[in-house]
Amino acid sequence: MGDDAIDEEKVTLCCALGCANCGFYGTEDCIGCSGKGGVCCLNCEFCCKPGAPCLPCCCCGPKIECDGCSCFNVQAHCCCMVSTAAFPCNDEVPVACTVCGVTLFPKCGCCVPVGEIMNR
Numbered sequence: 001m002g003d004d005a006i007d008e009e010k011v012t013l014c015c016a017l018g019c020a021n022c023g024f025y026g027t028e029d030c031i032g033c034s035g036k037g038g039v040c041c042l043n044c045e046f047c048c049k050p051g052a053p054c055l056p057c058c059c060c061g062p063k064i065e066c067d068g069c070s071c072f073n074v075q076a077h078c079c080c081m082v083s084t085a086a087f088p089c090n091d092e093v094p095v096a097c098t099v100c101g102v103t104l105f106p107k108c109g110c111c112v113p114v115g116e117i118m119n120r
Contacts, residue, residue, distance in 0.1 A: 005034035005047050008092050009115030016096040020085035035076040
């Protein structure tokens with residue numbers, strides 16, 4: 001799990017193609033909205049979730065991450081839906097192919113959590 005408001009391992013894939021995916025986040029902490037986007041190692045985050053750690057400027061702020069950087073990454077979460085993308089793929093956004101909840105790659109199955117793909 002990255003240092004953000006979403007535990008990527010608990011996201012169930014609905015659709016995915018390569019390094020972009022959309023999923024269902026059906027956990028008790030799904031209330032609210034959060035997101036982050038970045039180019040290289042410079043990220044900007046926002047978070048409007050109860051219990052989330054404060055960011056430098058109320059609910060948003062810049063952040064520099066130099067571990068496992070992607071050239072481009074984005075994550076958006078609103079209630080129970082999460083969309084992520086990265087180029088190249090990274091620890092939070094694994095490569096996958098999923099259509100209507102049926103994952104075809106890297107593991108075949110229905111309603112596969114991202115955590116099962118990350119652990120392969």
